[in-house]
Structures are given as structure tokens and as C-alpha cells.
Amino acid sequence: MSTEASETNIPVRDPRLARPAFMLRFRRPGPALIAGASLGCLLIGLLFVAVQVRAIFSAQLQQEYIGLVLEAVDRAEGARDSAAALRGAPAVSAEKPTSDPEAYPRARHDLSERLATLDALVSASPAPAPPFSKAALAPDAPFDTASQSLDAAASYWRAQREEVSDAMRNRISRVADTLILLSAIVFGVLVTALGMYAKHNRLLAGRSHEFEHAALHDAMTGLPNRRRLFAALEATAKSAGRIAVLYIDLDGFKRVNDTQGHRIGDEFLIAVSRRFRQSVRTGDVVARIGGDEFAVLVSRFESDSELAAIAQRLIACVAQTDQQMALGLVRASIGIATFPDRVDDYWRLVAAADETMYEVKRNGKDGFAFASASS
Structure with missing residues (x-):
């Protein structure tokens, strides 16, 4: 009695569950799955390209703005060099000294105006940028203070130009790689579609031949009817x-x-x-x-x-x-x-x-x- 009960309570294991994972039958993807996956890849790739192109345009605008800032920097550096020459300090581009006592104050005033214009451009930057020191913008600010602020601004914006240029080159490279990949996907989809079409035609031709053979031959003996x-x-x-x-x-x-x-x-x-x-x-x-x-x-x-x-x-x-x-x-x-x-x-x-x-x-x-x- 107990033996029968114990045998009855033994669970029956599904033999399919005992198969290792590598023995499970692999089901090949059908045409609909391949087409859906390819379409998904194309959509993702196109979305990525669109995002990258938009970023490239944004970087190009940013680069144009940086160019305007650097032009202002170059003009300010020219004014600084002129003031430095009149002040008696070494200048980046030496100029002949003048005996006009108002020449240095005018050069210093011109430098202050150039720095003010540069500060206005920096303040209007669409991206966060380090501002000018207010002490350096004053007309009576020490020359060295103004010169150091200009050097700092010039170094920052030239580095920004290189960084934006590198980013644009990387984005353009990624867009090119993505377009190549999308072209390969499209080519693969076309080849796959042509292969499936040819296979479908072969199957139809084979079935048509089978139907024709069945219509013209005896099913049991295989002889013509x-x-x-x-x-x-x-x-x-x-x-x-x-x-x-x-x-x-x-x-x-x-x-x-x-x-x-x-x-x-x-x-x-x-x-x-x-x-x-x-x-x-x-x-x-x-x-x-x-x-x-x-x-x-x-x-x-x-x-x-x-x-x-x-x-x-x-x-x-x-x-x-x-x-x-x-x-x-x-x-x-x-x-x-x-x-x-x-x-x-x-x-x-x-x-x-x-x-x-x-x-x-x-x-x-x-x-x-x-x-x-x-x-």
C-alpha cells in the first residue's frame, strides 16, 4: 500500500526539460522578423544621423561665434601691443615710440574699449564662459591686470576653437561610419529580399512541377496516366x-x-x-x-x-x-x-x-x- 502511494506521488518529468540548452532546436528567423529588425536598425541609424547632423550644425554656429570672439581678441591684443610700446614695455609687435604725451592715454583708452567689446561678446556667449574681471575693464585699471585678463581670455577661446573643431570632426566621422553601416544594411536587406524572392519562386516552380506531375501521372505506380x-x-x-x-x-x-x-x-x-x-x-x-x-x-x-x-x-x-x-x-x-x-x-x-x-x-x-x- 505504501509502495503504491509512493510510486503514485513520484512526479513525472517532462523529457524535453532534460535536454541541454545546446540541444534545443534553433528556430531560424522568418522574413517578417528580418524585415522588422532591419527596419528598426535603419530607423535607429537615421535618428542617430539626424542627432549628429543637428549637433554638427550647432557646433558650426558655435565655431562661428568663437571666430567672432577671437577676432575681438586679436584686435584687443593689437591695442595692448600698441599701448605696451608707448608705455615702454616689450610688445608683441614693436612699433616706433612717439613723443606725443597723449599717445599712451589714447592707446590705453583704445585697449579699454577693445576689452569692453570683448567682454560684451563673452557675456553674450550661448555657452557658459569665464567672464572678464571687472577690475580689468576699468579705464584706470593697471595695465598688467588688463593684459593678464586678455591673455586668459585668448587662451580659453583658442582652446575652445580646437575643442569644437575636434568635436565636429568626430561627429562627421561618426555620421560617415553610420551612413556606411546603413548602406550595408540596406544592401543586405535587398540581397536578402532578392534571395527570398528567388527561393519563393523556386518553391512555387517546384510545387507547380509537383502539381503538374501529379495531374499527369498515376499516384501508385508513378506511370503516366x-x-x-x-x-x-x-x-x-x-x-x-x-x-x-x-x-x-x-x-x-x-x-x-x-x-x-x-x-x-x-x-x-x-x-x-x-x-x-x-x-x-x-x-x-x-x-x-x-x-x-x-x-x-x-x-x-x-x-x-x-x-x-x-x-x-x-x-x-x-x-x-x-x-x-x-x-x-x-x-x-x-x-x-x-x-x-x-x-x-x-x-x-x-x-x-x-x-x-x-x-x-x-x-x-x-x-x-x-x-x-x-x-
């Missing part, structure tokens, strides 16, 4: 001089189905169909008309004796199959009709061979006969 036989008959009659149809009926086959079962009967039909194909020439057509009836379309034969040899081989195929399966029941009756000597209309070849086959059956079966010229 009546429709395929008449199509081949029309094509052969237009290209060949003489053609013939051998109509075959399996004598005693109904007893095989009745006594041995339909499975044995189907095996017999498949086996005898294989032997029929092997016994005729490559250009001849062996077709299953239906049930236990077959037909062979022969083209380009020389004489009736050649057709008689083919008929004998077909009869032998049936007898060999019957012997191999140890049935002792099945034989063959064959009617032969030829165009244009015996039948003047090739569309009546099959019917004439069929009528002749029934004459063979009425005369004892297991043989062949030729249709009369009046058929």
Missing part, C-alpha cells in the same frame, strides 16, 4: 512517321484482389509497372489507363515483328511478376493498333487497341493480336 498518354500520342503523331499503341489487360487480376487482398494487388501492379518500364525503349511511353489496364505508345518502329517482340516481352513481364509473387493467377492480353496503316486517325489508336485486346480475351487470353485495317 491516360491524360499524359494522349498528350504524348498527339506530340508523337506529329513528329514520327509510324506509331503504335499496345493495350494491355491483366487477366485474372481481379482474383488477386479477391483472394489475396488489395495490398498484394497493389504490390503486383507496382512490380509489373517497373518491369514494363524496363522492357520498352527509352523513347516509348508506358501508361496506366486505370485499374489493371496499361498502354504502351511505341514510335518509329520498322515492322510488325518488332511490335510482336515488344508484346511478348510485356507478356513475359506479367508472367515473371506472377511467378515471383507465387500467385499463379495473372496473365496478359494485348491488342496492337498502328497508325497510319491500320488506323487512319491517331486519336482512335487507343480505342482500336482496346477493342483488339478484348478480341484476344474472347479467343483464350494470354496473347496478343493486331487490329484489322478496318478498325
Whole structure:
């Protein structure tokens, strides 16, 4: 009792859960997933490019503003050099001293105005920037104080110009790389789409061929059916001089189905169909008309004796199959009709061979006969 209870309570483990992760079946992405992922990558890439382009334009405006500031710096440095020369201090660009006592005050006033203009530009900067010292802007400010403030401003804004230029170059490089990547994605999507289109066309062509083959062939034996036989008959009659149809009926086959079962009967039909194909020439057509009836379309034969040899081989195929399966029941009756000597209309070849086959059956079966010229 306890043993049964313990066995009942043992949980049954799903065998799929015991599989390692690497053994799980990998599902290949479908076209919709690939297209969605590619579209997402394109949208992200375009958004990134748009952001970078906007940043580039902003940096370009910032660079233009820095250029204006540096122009003001250059003018202020020129005024400082002139004042320094008049003051007797070393100047960046030496000028001849003047004996005018008002020259230095005018140069100093000009420097103060240049510094005031520079301060106004710096104060109007769209980006935060270190302001000028108010003590350096006063007209009576010490020369050294004003000069140091100018040097500090010049150093800062020249460094800003280099930094903005480097940032612009990096952004342009990233935009170029992104555009190359997007082009590769677009090219990959196009190649993938063309590949899928070609694969789809191949699948459609393969299915169309399968449908056409199924419509023109017998499903069990693989032989051409009546429709395929008449199509081949029309094509052969237009290209060949003489053609013939051998109509075959399996004598005693109904007893095989009745006594041995339909499975044995189907095996017999498949086996005898294989032997029929092997016994005729490559250009001849062996077709299953239906049930236990077959037909062979022969083209380009020389004489009736050649057709008689083919008929004998077909009869032998049936007898060999019957012997191999140890049935002792099945034989063959064959009617032969030829165009244009015996039948003047090739569309009546099959019917004439069929009528002749029934004459063979009425005369004892297991043989062949030729249709009369009046058929």
C-alpha cells in the first residue's frame, strides 16, 4: 500500500526539460522578423544621423561665434601691443615710440574699449564662459591686470576653437561610419529580399512541377496516366512517321484482389509497372489507363515483328511478376493498333487497341493480336 502511494506521488518529468540548452532546436528567423529588425536598425541609424547632423550644425554656429570672439581678441591684443610700446614695455609687435604725451592715454583708452567689446561678446556667449574681471575693464585699471585678463581670455577661446573643431570632426566621422553601416544594411536587406524572392519562386516552380506531375501521372505506380498518354500520342503523331499503341489487360487480376487482398494487388501492379518500364525503349511511353489496364505508345518502329517482340516481352513481364509473387493467377492480353496503316486517325489508336485486346480475351487470353485495317 505504501509502495503504491509512493510510486503514485513520484512526479513525472517532462523529457524535453532534460535536454541541454545546446540541444534545443534553433528556430531560424522568418522574413517578417528580418524585415522588422532591419527596419528598426535603419530607423535607429537615421535618428542617430539626424542627432549628429543637428549637433554638427550647432557646433558650426558655435565655431562661428568663437571666430567672432577671437577676432575681438586679436584686435584687443593689437591695442595692448600698441599701448605696451608707448608705455615702454616689450610688445608683441614693436612699433616706433612717439613723443606725443597723449599717445599712451589714447592707446590705453583704445585697449579699454577693445576689452569692453570683448567682454560684451563673452557675456553674450550661448555657452557658459569665464567672464572678464571687472577690475580689468576699468579705464584706470593697471595695465598688467588688463593684459593678464586678455591673455586668459585668448587662451580659453583658442582652446575652445580646437575643442569644437575636434568635436565636429568626430561627429562627421561618426555620421560617415553610420551612413556606411546603413548602406550595408540596406544592401543586405535587398540581397536578402532578392534571395527570398528567388527561393519563393523556386518553391512555387517546384510545387507547380509537383502539381503538374501529379495531374499527369498515376499516384501508385508513378506511370503516366491516360491524360499524359494522349498528350504524348498527339506530340508523337506529329513528329514520327509510324506509331503504335499496345493495350494491355491483366487477366485474372481481379482474383488477386479477391483472394489475396488489395495490398498484394497493389504490390503486383507496382512490380509489373517497373518491369514494363524496363522492357520498352527509352523513347516509348508506358501508361496506366486505370485499374489493371496499361498502354504502351511505341514510335518509329520498322515492322510488325518488332511490335510482336515488344508484346511478348510485356507478356513475359506479367508472367515473371506472377511467378515471383507465387500467385499463379495473372496473365496478359494485348491488342496492337498502328497508325497510319491500320488506323487512319491517331486519336482512335487507343480505342482500336482496346477493342483488339478484348478480341484476344474472347479467343483464350494470354496473347496478343493486331487490329484489322478496318478498325
